[in-house]
Each structure stands twice: as structure tokens, then as C-alpha cells.
Amino acid sequence: MSEFSEWFHKILEEAEIIDTRYPIKGMHVWLPQGFKIRKHTLKILRDILDQDHEEVLFPLLIPEDELQKEAIHVKGFEDEVYWVTHGGLTQLNKKLALRPTSETAMYPMFSLWVRSHSDLPMKFYQIVNTFRYETKHTRPLIRVREITTFEEAHTIHSSEAETEKQVERAIEIYRTFFDSLGIPYVITKRPEWDKFPGAVYTMAFDTLLPDGKTLQIGTVHNLGQNFARTFDITYETPSGEHEYVYQTCYGLSDRVIASVIGVHGDEAGLSLPPQLAPYQVVLVPIIFKKGGEEVIEFCKEIEEKLKTEGNLRIYLDDRDIRAGKKFYEWEMRGVPLRIEIGPRDIRNNEMIIVKRNILQKETLKLNPETLTEDINSILSDITHGMKEKAWAILKENIRPVESIEQAVKEISENNGIISFAWCGQKACGKEIEEKIRVDILGIQENFEGEGRCINCDETAKHLTLLSRTY
Amino acid sequence: MSEFSEWFHKILEEAEIIDTRYPIKGMHVWLPQGFKIRKHTLKILRDILDQDHEEVLFPLLIPEDELQKEAIHVKGFEDEVYWVTHGGLTQLNKKLALRPTSETAMYPMFSLWVRSHSDLPMKFYQIVNTFRYETKHTRPLIRVREITTFEEAHTIHSSEAETEKQVERAIEIYRTFFDSLGIPYVITKRPEWDKFPGAVYTMAFDTLLPDGKTLQIGTVHNLGQNFARTFDITYETPSGEHEYVYQTCYGLSDRVIASVIGVHGDEAGLSLPPQLAPYQVVLVPIIFKKGGEEVIEFCKEIEEKLKTEGNLRIYLDDRDIRAGKKFYEWEMRGVPLRIEIGPRDIRNNEMIIVKRNILQKETLKLNPETLTEDINSILSDITHGMKEKAWAILKENIRPVESIEQAVKEISENNGIISFAWCGQKACGKEIEEKIRVDILGIQENFEGEGRCINCDETAKHLTLLSRTY
Numbered sequence: 001m002s003e004f005s006e007w008f009h010k011i012l013e014e015a016e017i018i019d020t021r022y023p024i025k026g027m028h029v030w031l032p033q034g035f036k037i038r039k040h041t042l043k044i045l046r047d048i049l050d051q052d053h054e055e056v057l058f059p060l061l062i063p064e065d066e067l068q069k070e071a072i073h074v075k076g077f078e079d080e081v082y083w084v085t086h087g088g089l090t091q092l093n094k095k096l097a098l099r100p101t102s103e104t105a106m107y108p109m110f111s112l113w114v115r116s117h118s119d120l121p122m123k124f125y126q127i128v129n130t131f132r133y134e135t136k137h138t139r140p141l142i143r144v145r146e147i148t149t150f151e152e153a154h155t156i157h158s159s160e161a162e163t164e165k166q167v168e169r170a171i172e173i174y175r176t177f178f179d180s181l182g183i184p185y186v187i188t189k190r191p192e193w194d195k196f197p198g199a200v201y202t203m204a205f206d207t208l209l210p211d212g213k214t215l216q217i218g219t220v221h222n223l224g225q226n227f228a229r230t231f232d233i234t235y236e237t238p239s240g241e242h243e244y245v246y247q248t249c250y251g252l253s254d255r256v257i258a259s260v261i262g263v264h265g266d267e268a269g270l271s272l273p274p275q276l277a278p279y280q281v282v283l284v285p286i287i288f289k290k291g292g293e294e295v296i297e298f299c300k301e302i303e304e305k306l307k308t309e310g311n312l313r314i315y316l317d318d319r320d321i322r323a324g325k326k327f328y329e330w331e332m333r334g335v336p337l338r339i340e341i342g343p344r345d346i347r348n349n350e351m352i353i354v355k356r357n358i359l360q361k362e363t364l365k366l367n368p369e370t371l372t373e374d375i376n377s378i379l380s381d382i383t384h385g386m387k388e389k390a391w392a393i394l395k396e397n398i399r400p401v402e403s404i405e406q407a408v409k410e411i412s413e414n415n416g417i418i419s420f421a422w423c424g425q426k427a428c429g430k431e432i433e434e435k436i437r438v439d440i441l442g443i444q445e446n447f448e449g450e451g452r453c454i455n456c457d458e459t460a461k462h463l464t465l466l467s468r469t470y
Numbered sequence: 471m472s473e474f475s476e477w478f479h480k481i482l483e484e485a486e487i488i489d490t491r492y493p494i495k496g497m498h499v500w501l502p503q504g505f506k507i508r509k510h511t512l513k514i515l516r517d518i519l520d521q522d523h524e525e526v527l528f529p530l531l532i533p534e535d536e537l538q539k540e541a542i543h544v545k546g547f548e549d550e551v552y553w554v555t556h557g558g559l560t561q562l563n564k565k566l567a568l569r570p571t572s573e574t575a576m577y578p579m580f581s582l583w584v585r586s587h588s589d590l591p592m593k594f595y596q597i598v599n600t601f602r603y604e605t606k607h608t609r610p611l612i613r614v615r616e617i618t619t620f621e622e623a624h625t626i627h628s629s630e631a632e633t634e635k636q637v638e639r640a641i642e643i644y645r646t647f648f649d650s651l652g653i654p655y656v657i658t659k660r661p662e663w664d665k666f667p668g669a670v671y672t673m674a675f676d677t678l679l680p681d682g683k684t685l686q687i688g689t690v691h692n693l694g695q696n697f698a699r700t701f702d703i704t705y706e707t708p709s710g711e712h713e714y715v716y717q718t719c720y721g722l723s724d725r726v727i728a729s730v731i732g733v734h735g736d737e738a739g740l741s742l743p744p745q746l747a748p749y750q751v752v753l754v755p756i757i758f759k760k761g762g763e764e765v766i767e768f769c770k771e772i773e774e775k776l777k778t779e780g781n782l783r784i785y786l787d788d789r790d791i792r793a794g795k796k797f798y799e800w801e802m803r804g805v806p807l808r809i810e811i812g813p814r815d816i817r818n819n820e821m822i823i824v825k826r827n828i829l830q831k832e833t834l835k836l837n838p839e840t841l842t843e844d845i846n847s848i849l850s851d852i853t854h855g856m857k858e859k860a861w862a863i864l865k866e867n868i869r870p871v872e873s874i875e876q877a878v879k880e881i882s883e884n885n886g887i888i889s890f891a892w893c894g895q896k897a898c899g900k901e902i903e904e905k906i907r908v909d910i911l912g913i914q915e916n917f918e919g920e921g922r923c924i925n926c927d928e929t930a931k932h933l934t935l936l937s938r939t940y
Binding site for chain 1: 489491492493494498499500501502505506508524525526527528529530531533536548549550551552553554555556560566568575578579582594599601603605616618
């Protein structure tokens with residue numbers, strides 16, 4: 001187990017995010033603290049999606065015949081699908097699959113819903129649990145058998161141009177979402193042999209975890225008319241003809257939470273962006289023998305003020321234990337801002353603040369008039385500071401290479417992401433993967449200027465990324 | 471199919487709440503309108519529960535051996551459990567059940583979580599989907615195979631007295647919840663032979679649907695130490711001994727939405743309490759040939775004002791169709807308040823309002839200064855009006871009877887709920903059920919004063935309710 005992996009498991013347990021002791025491999029329990037982080041994360045996501053999508057909820061179970069209609073799609077999932085075969089003591093006539101994703105649950109209904117060009121576009125999403133019978137080593141929030149938090153959007157359009165635009169819009173949506181969590185990412189077009197089963201092409205978001213491996217955190221698929229043909233989803237054009245619709249779908253999962261934990265955390269534990277934190281501020285009264293009550297009273301006023309005026313999630317920790325123990329605990333749990341107030345601070349109209357992301361003490365004027373505004377502005381600084389730092393680390397770890405040898409050396413010595421020129425040929429791509437023994441992540445952009453493929457020396461077409469992955 | 475049943479199905483379809491055409495019996499799709507009603511309902515429920523419960527999320531699947539540990543419990547569910555037997559093409563070593571309810575998923579973990587008396591009480595809840603292989607006739611939102619919205623709370627205590635108090639607290643919670651939806655209810659203690667499998671006793675909420683049958687909409691169970699013994703959930707007392715904990719659990723489901731639809735609806739369609747309505751207000755500009763633009767501009771200002779000042783969900787319906795068609799549509803969809811504004815209304819500083827629950831036109835002063843307040847107060851009137859009417863109907867339909875003959879007559883002629891005196895003996899209760907051919911709902915309260923059992927003429931112990939049920 002790598003150092004990061006050990007750290008990750010320890011933090012999930014200590015910060016009470018997930019309990020991994022549930023008696024089924026790869027299925028875990030969200031604990032109250034973890035559930036709150038998940039809830040605040042989903043709130044951000046829903047606020048973005050609700051602007052132009054409708055939330056719906058489809059059944060978990062998919063009849064065998066529907067799942068198997070799309071041949072390429074089912075081939076991509078057949079080793080991973082959990083099957084319900086019995087209801088009570090009765091064997092079912094038709095096996096039911098636990099959704100691995102919901103195309104085959106939704107699209108038979110879409111075929112009933114879409115009638116005319118005037119119905120389009122339609123944009124739906126749902127946030128549900130999905131299931132994959134993973135045979136690889138499972139890992140909480142990263143590779144699991146029950147994905148408890150699967151956001152999947154599905155859109156329907158009347159032209160290819162519109163799906164292209166929707167793919168861009170979806171990328172914009174996920175950018176906005178990841179940006180608000182301070183999660184940096186690379187966006188690539190997955191190579192042909194690694195796209196979503198049934199898609200025309202797949203765009204993907206990957207972030208970098210501290211062990212130098214990338215984690216896929218979101219995907220956007222252009223489905224073209226592939227599923228429309230299979231599920232007979234047609235619309236009537238203005239001139240009265242019946243045409244197949246064009247579709248996209250895009251999704252993300254529990255891995256978003258894993259990346260928040262992995263990207264922002266440090267030796268002291270979790271470090272949470274204020275928007276996600278169960279408590280955004282912890283207030284610790286610094287009490288000596290004398291004047292303790294006065295300090296606590298004062299802190300209660302501050303707490304009340306920040307709660308009512310600022311609608312902040314704040315915790316006044318007046319437990320009768322050493323302040324150092326409190327600091328340790330709240331740092332480990334990732335509370336973005338700690339405020340310490342002692343008798344002298346009250347006399348001087350001051351407070352000590354410690355931002356979780358940098359862990360340095362600062363003394364600040366405590367002005368009741370502007371307190372809420374001041375704290376909000378500090379929280380906003382923390383958000384920006386976390387995001388900037390995370391992006392700087394990602395950028396440092398994308399390294400251009402000019403030869404296969406350099407690629408091999410770079411990946412084995414420094415991990416991270418390498419970027420190189422590629423001709424775009426499948427056979428050559430497969431050779432690159434074999435030689436470096438690491439899979440291509442995807443195409444970042446078309447190659448500008450004169451360049452040669454790192455492997456075959458033909459004209460380079462794409463700037464391509466490669467990294468070890470989760 | 472009864473008249474109500476027909477109405478119910480029609481309204482689910484026309485108001486776009488649920489699509490029942492999903493290709494598995496008893497499993498349905500929440501459409502955007504229905505999903506919004508569900509979302510607002512869950513918001514109310516979470517706001518209440520979050521006051522003193524922690525939200526968690528447990529896996530859907532339960533290993534066979536855990537499910538079967540509690541003998542009485544499993545007997546209650548064995549005919550209804552869906553079983554996963556295969557992962558991909560591989561047969562699983564151990565069958566996995568789709569949770570019918572989560573006691574057997576949660577309690578093995580509780581046995582790890584509870585250590586000391588100082589950990590207690592613990593109060594958790596989750597809102598999840600659960601599964602029952604129903605062999606009876608299924609009915610959307612009422613008797614389904616995937617319960618998409620199952621709220622289940624589970625609490626752990628160190629004494630019997632505390633569980634008694636928690637049962638009362640849970641009843642209070644559900645009262646508050648149903649009251650805010652305007653759903654009237656009777657609360658009874660279920661007879662011994664109808665309690666939750668594994669419980670010491672079960673308290674239940676039932677409401678009355680327009681066809682005179684009652685619908686169980688919530689239950690509260692005192693589990694005593696039954697599950698604690700099975701799952702070995704112990705705590706250390708202050709004196710260092712290990713004792714089994716005491717538990718309660720309580721839940722409700724999609725049926726809450728069914729009861730909102732059934733109880734408040736009428737011939738014109740859905741009628742939604744303002745807190746649940748996707749749109750709380752619909753604003754219809756009354757446009758004649760001249761001055762149309764002026765009216766629409768004016769309505770836009772009103773819309774903007776109510777949105778920003780009142781945070782109201784309002785829809786300005788300026789579609790180019792007949793006003794009558796708009797009225798019909800929004801009434802059918804249950805929008806609580808319609809405002810109509812035409813050129814003359816603007817000149818007179820007036821507006822016409824129609825409350826969905828009473829469907830009568832009223833002319834009201836339109837004062838921009840107090841508009842938001844005025845509308846909020848009207849919405850609040852609607853909420854109260856709906857609740858009062860619903861309670862009046864319920865109360866009218868609870869009829870005391872003095873003999874078995876009268877009970878049979880009352881139930882067959884008028885349906886509804888009958889109340890009578892009962893000795894409390896199981897054998898006699900079973901006889902009553904057989905003679906009336908309807909099951910006892912439960913005990914409402916202890917019988918006050920001198921009275922004789924309706925069946926055996928022994929001393930009456932309980933005032934008991936009986937009704938046809940869903």
C-alpha cells in the first residue's frame with residue numbers, strides 16, 4: 001500500500017467520513033460527517049444542473065432484454081452487472097440487472113416521451129446509486145461495488161450540431177463544479193479504444209492525486225444516434241418526417257469526494273473548501289483559571305452573530321479539554337477556519353485566526369460591525385488559496401517528453417502526467433502504451449506547428465497525455 | 471377499479487407525477503413535476519429530522535446471513551425479498567438481498583459503533599429506496615416493488631424508559647410533518663398480530679382516502695432489546711458492566727405523496743399545499759387586443775417582485791393560448807394560487823385571485839408595498855384551509871358502533887373508519903376481524919368508563935379502530 005493510500009484510509013476513518021467495515025467488499029457506509037460533505041457537494045452540483053436540466057428518478061432495476069438491446073454497450077458491462085434472479089422464494093421469469101448506469105433504463109421511456117421537434121431539446125439528470133461487480137482491488141470512494149453517488153445527465157437533441165454544443169455545455173458545467181471545489185483537472189478526449197461503450201466519443205476530466213496517479217472524475221459522452229436507433233427514439237420534423245434523435249450523457253460519482261479529500265488534504269488531515277465543510281468555522285475560547293465564563297459568553301455572542309447574520313456553519317468548542325487537543329481534532333477534520341479568543345483578545349478587540357489550508361496564526365482586529373463580512377472574506381480567501389495551490393501542483397506535474405525513453409524514465413521516476421506528440425493512429429497508440437507500460441489518458445488538443453509522433457516519427461496530430469491511473 | 475382509483479391514475483399521468491409505463495411491474499419513473507413535489511416534501515422532513523438526528527447512508531445490499539439472523543424479522547420478509555445471486559457471469563458465494571428495510575444492514579454496524587453509555591442515545595436516519603416483491607395487486611406510490619422514497623430512522627438508548635420517550639418523540643415528529651402537509655391521521659397501536667416483525671409493539675399513522683379505505687402512512691416501532699440481542703449491540707454502563715441497548719425505529723414512504731394527492735385532490739385535479747407545490751403561484755395576464763404588452767410588462771414586475779422579495783416559486787404564463795385553457799391546466803396541476811391581471815385591474819390597482827382549494831374568484835387590492843406579504847398570507851390561508859377541510863372529512867368518517875351487526879352495516883354501506891370497544895383478547899380480536907371481514911387497524915386509546923367488548927361482552931379495555939385498508 002502506498003503512503004497516500006494509507007493516509008487516505010486513515011483519514012476516512014479518523015474524520016468519520018466512511019465506515020469500510022460493512023460486511024460486503026466494496027460497499028461502505030456514509031457516516032454523519034461524510035454525509036454532510038456529500039450533501040453540500042450535491043447542493044452545489046444541483047444548483048448548477050437545475051438551471052437547465054430537469055431532475056428525475058428512474059428505477060434501479062433494468063429488465064435483462066432492455067439491458068442487452070445495445071450490443072456494444074452491454075459488452076462493456078456484462079462482466080460487471082449484478083443480477084437479481086429471485087423474488088422471495090420464486091425464480092423470476094426475467095432476470096433484473098442492478099443498473100451499472102441508466103441508458104437502458106431511461107431510453108425505452110425516452111422513446112415514449114419524445115414526439116415532435118418542438119419537444120426538443122430535453123435535458124434530464126438523476127443522482128442515484130449504481131452497481132459494478134468490480135473484480136479489481138476495491139478502494140473506498142474510488143473503486144467500489146456500490147457507487148452511492150452517481151450523477152448522470154441525459155440529453156436529447158434534433159441535430160448533431162446541437163449535441164456538439166451540448167458536449168461543450170456539459171464540459172462547462174463540470175468545469176464550474178470542479179472549480180467551486182478547487183479541484184484541478186485535465187480534460188482530454190479518450191482514445192477510441194477507451195471510450196464509453198456505445199458512444200461516438202468520450203471527453204473526460206482527470207485530476208492528480210498526491211501519489212502521482214490520475215483519477216477520472218467526470219465524463220461527457222456524445223452518443224450520436226447509436227442509442228436512438230437501438231431504442232427507437234424518433235421525433236417528427238417540422239416537415240412531418242420521422243428522424244432518430246441525437247443524444248449526449250455525462251456523469252460523475254463519489255470520486256468527486258475522493259478527489260476533494262486527496263487533493264486538498266495534508267499531513268494534518270482533511271482540508272475542506274468552506275462550501276463543503278460540515279463546520280466552516282470552529283471557535284475555541286482560550287480559557288485560563290480566571291475569566292473563563294466571560295470568554296465563553298463573549299464567544300457565544302460571536303457564534304450567534306455569525307450564525308444569524310452570515311448563515312455560517314460554526315461550532316463553539318467549549319469542551320473542558322486542552323486547547324491543543326481541540327486544534328488537532330478540528331485540523332484533522334478539515335474545518336477551514338479556526339478562531340481563538342482569550343481574555344486578552346477581548347480587551348484588545350482582537351482574535352487569532354488560523355486558516356486550515358496554510359495553518360499559520362494571524363492576529364486580526366475584531367470589529368463586531370464588520371465581523372460577518374470579515375469572516376466571509378477570509379473564507380473566500382481560503383477557497384481561492386486552496387484552488388490556486390491545487391492547480392499549481394497539477395501544472396508542475398504535467399511534463400512534456402520528446403521520446404519514448406524519456407517518457408519511460410519520467411513516468412517511473414516522477415509519476416504524474418506526461419504530454420507528448422502523437423500521430424493519432426490506433427496501432428501506434430497501442431504500441432506507445434505497450435512500450436511505456438502505461439495507458440494513454442487522452443488527447444488534450446490538436447498539435448500546433450511542426451512535430452513528429454514520439455513513437456513512429458510520422459506527422460504529429462495530437463498533444464496527448466499519459467499517466468498511471470486509478 | 472373504483473372511481474377514486476381511476477381518478478388517481480389519471481392525475482398521476484396528467485399532472486406528470488409518475489410514469490407507470492416502465493417495463494417492470496410495480497416500478498415507476500418520477501417525472502420532473504413529481505420529482506419536485508417529492509423534493510419539497512423531503513425538505514420539510516429533513517428540516518424536522520435534522521434537529522436531533524444524523525443523516526447517514528447504508529448500502530442497498532444485505533448479506534444473506536445478516537438478513538437471516540433475526541428469525542422473526544426474516545420470517546416477516548422472506549416472501550418479499552429480492553435476491554442478487556450473480557455478479558457478471560459469476561455466481562456469488564453468498565446471496566445478497568435488496569434491503570426490504572435496513573435493520574439488518576445497520577445493526578451489525580451499530581454493534582461496532584456503540585461502546586459506552588456516554589455514546590448514547592444515538593439517532594440516525596436515511597432516505598433510500600427499498601424493495602418488496604409484492605404479490606398483491608400493485609398501485610403507484612401505494613403498493614410498489616421499488617419504494618423509491620423510504621425514510622427510516624433508527625435510535626439507540628440505554629433504557630426502556632428512554633425508548634418509550636423516543637416513541638413519543640417520533641410520533642410528535644410525524645405529527646409535525648403530516649400537519650405541515652395538511653394530511654389528517656389516526657394514530658393507533660397495531661394489534662399484536664400485526665406489529666413490525668421483531669418489534670415489541672408498533673404505533674401507526676393512517677389517513678383516509680376518498681374511497682373510504684385507510685392508507686398506512688407512517689409507523690413507529692419500539693424494538694426493545696430484541697435486535698440488540700441478535701446483533702450483539704451492547705454498551706458499557708457507568709459501573710463497567712455490559713448491557714444490551716434498547717432501540718426504536720420509525721419510517722415512512724412514497725405513500726406520503728400518495729396521500730397528499732388523494733386527500734387534497736378533487737374533480738379539477740391535483741391540489742397542492744403551497745410548501746410542496748413546484749409553482750406556488752401562477753400569474754395569468756388577461757390580454758385583449760389592445761394594451762397586451764403593457765399588461766405583460768406589469769406582470770413581469772409582479773413576478774420579479776414575488777420571486778426576489780418573497781422567494782416564491784411563481785410562473786408567469788404568457789403563452790398565446792386561451793386563458794381558460796391555462797386555468798384548466800394549472801388547476802389540474804394543483805398550483806395553490808392563481809392571479810389574473812388585466813388592463814382594468816392595473817388601472818384600479820386590483821387583481822383577481824383564485825385559491826385552488828376553494829376555486830372561487832376574489833378581487834383584491836394590489837398594493838406593491840404589501841404585495842409579497844399579502845400573497846404569503848393568502849398562501850398561509852390556503853395551507854390552513856386545506857388542512858381544516860381534510861381533518862373535517864376524516865372526523866366525519868370515524869363512526870362509533872355498538873354491535874358487530876352495526877359494524878358490518880356501517881363498513882359495507884359507508885366505508886370509512888369505525889370505532890368500538892374491545893376486550894383486548896387476541897382470540898376475540900381475530901373473531902371480530904372474521905365476523906366483520908375487515909382487519910382491526912389498532913387501538914386508539916384505553917377505554918374510558920364502563921363498557922363492554924363489542925364481540926364477547928367482557929369488560930372493554932380499548933377503544934379500537936377498524937377500516938378497509940390499502
